[in-house]
Amino acid sequence: MPDKVERLGNSHIQHGTFNDRIYLMKLSCRDYPDIVNRLNNLAGYHGYSKIFAKVPESAGSLFR
Numbered sequence: 001m002p003d004k005v006e007r008l009g010n011s012h013i014q015h016g017t018f019n020d021r022i023y024l025m026k027l028s029c030r031d032y033p034d035i036v037n038r039l040n041n042l043a044g045y046h047g048y049s050k051i052f053a054k055v056p057e058s059a060g061s062l063f064r
Helices: 035-046 057-063
Strands: 004-008 011-016 021-026 050-053
Touching: 004 035, 011 035, 021 035, 035 050
Parallel strands: 021 050
Antiparallel strands: 004 011, 011 021
């Protein structure tokens, strides 16, 4: 089954079992900083082994 492109809050993600991961494609400033917990919860729920994030430098410290 192909991965899905969805919104998590106001941010755009792609996730699914095909790639066994979540990819945060576009971070909305309205979801910052809660998005990290939401991504971790989604990964735990589906059993994904990876989370990748494309974020602006200003949000980078939250993802290190």
